Amino acid sequence: MEKNDCEVNTLGLLNSVSDWMAARQEKKINEMETLGYCPDCHGKGFNTYNVYEFYYTNPYDCLSCNGSGSFDDWYENTQ
Numbered sequence: 774m775e776k777n778d779c780e781v782n783t784l785g786l787l788n789s790v791s792d793w794m795a796a797r798q799e800k801k802i803n804e805m806e807t808l809g810y811c812p813d814c815h816g817k818g819f820n821t822y823n824v825y826e827f828y829y830t831n832p833y834d835c836l837s838c839n840g841s842g843s844f845d846d847w848y849e850n851t852q
């Protein structure tokens with residue numbers, strides 16, 4: 774019984790954290806949609822945070838929007 778209670782609590786915590794993350798992500802996407810910007814690169818058309826891609830692909834093209842920086846392109850590529 775004690776073990777089960779612990780597992781339930783752990784799952785509840787994880788769920789609330791992922792809910793919080795999802796809500797945060799959704800807020801950001803809504804803001805970017807209003808601006809018409811790709812949420813991944815903030816409309817720049819490239820991103821610099823993806824270290825692994827740097828070695829394999831063009832580091833200056835945002836993969837989510839094909840480098841256009843447009844929210845519409847991001848939406849098409851990610852939905």
Ligand SMILES: [Zn+2]
Nearest residue numbers: 811814835838
């Ligand atoms: Zn982008």
